Amino acid sequence: MTVKTFLLPDLGEGLTEAELVRWMVAAGDIVAVDQPIAEVETAKSLVEIPCPYEGVVSTLHGEAGQMMLVDEPFISVNTGGEEAAAAPESNGERAQSYREEELAGTQVPAGHAAQDSEEDEGSGNVLIGYGTGSAQRKTSRRRKPRVMGAGDSVAVQEAREAVRVINPLVRKLARENSLDISSVKGSGPQGLILRSDVEAALARPVQEPSASASLALGSPQASTATAAKTGQAAAVGDKDSRTGLPVASSELLAGVRKTIANAMSTSRREIPEATVWVDVDVTKLLKLRSKIKEAEGQAPSVMALISRFAVAGLQRFPELNSRIEVESDGSLRHTLFEGVNLGFAAQTERGLVVPNVRGAHKLNAQELSAEFARLASVARDGKAGVADLSGSTFTINNYGVFNVDGSAAIINYPEAAILGLGRIIDKPWVVNGRLKVRSICELTLSFDHRVCDGGTAAGFLRYVADAMTDPKRALATL
Incomplete structure (x- = not known):
């Protein structure tokens, strides 16, 4: 028989792991090519994994709730035939020492040369297409071995002993x-x-310090042990060592919450952000939308209209439609884009996600409104693909739906800015020297201070605010 092992595919955007939500097949089941076999969660979305082989399921290399690594065994299928089984060991492991990781192919360890020459008859580890073989895949991960001199012998020996x-x-x-x-x-x-x-x-729980170590209260070792014990998570029902309160629950972040936490931490750590805000009279905007709805039977959402103004504003202030990346030598590269991929924050049962409208600069308000509705629905169903949830260049966050006025939103890394919309409420407002009741919305802009100064950010925000105040005039110039 021939047993072929399918590795977890490269899901794109540099993702290296995914949580296995559920298997859709079991050992002994008959599977067909491209039949969905499992559901995994990554990049805040659910992805169905298709099978590249036809045959009988031999082994499932994971359980629901387990984090699966890309390029590691996912499922093994008995495809029949009389060829010798070419499946890797059950754990699918190929060890790398620390030095081997650092040298990235300076020396090919014994046994690996033969491994590299073998050809994988499977999918080639690509989610769509199944077109590349293992040799091509491994070439992209490992440089060609160089000729080693005598001075390298020590490093090689350390690599083998690491x-x-x-x-x-x-x-x-x-x-x-x-x-x-x-x-x-x-x-x-x-x-x-x-x-x-x-x-x-x-x-594992932290070991209690020995009697002699506990006497040396001033020693670094005692301090480290005490700090480690203090930071240890207590079990449910136990008292927390820091607060003295009973623990209701304690678990490692995983899946969506882990992804969100990492993204927020990266943004705060990497981006020196600043925030500007302004209150905007949107009375005329709401009246215009009502007239459009009366005349055409439907009208763009308020967020779509404001997004149209924001996209036009980015054409005038392109620094906010950009990103900064750190080069390998520590220098900063500033990249500006022609066109806008407009992200928008959407709250789902799985957590906060940011779908994006590709080529938003090409769409009018009605088209933007339709795309917002479509992508929000796909995201809430957990069916958004990696392309839907990545690649945005600017984001809009409508936190007004939560009935709050304002928020200094965290920038969606690695973008340069995020525009926030507060709720629209009636307030007393001075118009032409007279006090009137008007519909007011707070507009905020958090921006990366490395890409521009406050004047640029304020200029963009003022442009969008003025367009919201007098939408007919703004739409006439778009």
Whole structure:
């Protein structure tokens, strides 16, 4: 028989892992090519994984709720025939030492050369198309070996003696949690350290300091042990060591919440942001929308009309439709775009997501309104693809739907700005020297201070606000 193992596909946008939501097949089931076999969650969306093989399911390499790594075994299928099974070991591991990760192919470890020459008859690990073989895939990840001199022998020896882990992600997980990877006992072949080994080590309670160490209250070791114990998460029902209160729940962030947390942290850490805001009289805007609805039977949403003004504003202040990236040497690269991919914040049962309208600068208000509705529906159903939820260059956040006036929103990294819309409420407002009741909306703009100064940000915000105040005049010039 021939057993073929399908690796978790590259889901795009640099994603390296996905949470397995559910299997749609079981061991022993007959599957066809392109039949959906599982549902995974990544990039804040649900993605169905199709099977590239026809045959009988042999092994499912994971359970619901488990984080699966890209390029690791996902499912094995018995396709029949008399060829020898070419499936990898059940854990699908290929260890890399720390030095091997650093050198990225300076030396091809023993046994790997033959591995590289084999050709995978499967999908080539691409979600759509299944077009590339393993040789092509691995070439993109590893540079060609160089000729090594005598001075390299020490580094090679250290590489072979370094702690062996399943992949760099496991080492990163340990590093981010201040865990000494050399203290972890690997449960894989020949002591290979798996992700589960690191997670188990992180979950173990902190050891009490010895009697002699506890006497040395001023020692760094005692301080470190005390801090580690204090920061340890207590079990449900236990008292929290910091607050003394019973613990209602305690769990590691995963899936959507983990993705959101990482994105928000990156934005705050990388972007020096500033915020400007202004109150806007939108009475005329609401009246114009009502007239359009009466005349045509339907009208663009208020957010679509404001978005049209924002897109026009970005053409006049392009710095806000850009991004800054850090080069390998530490220098900053500022990239401006021709055209706008307009993101908008959408609250779903799975959490906050940001679908984006590609080529928003080409659409009128009615078309923008239709796209907002379509993408919001797809996102709430959890069916938005990676392209729907990535690649935006500017974002609008309508937090007025939550009945609040304003918010200093966090920029959707790596964009340069985010425009916020507050609720529309009636307020006393001075018009031509007279006090009147008008419909007022607060408009806020959070922007990356590296791409522009306050004058540019204020100019953009003022342009959008003026267009909202006098929409007929603004639409006549678009």
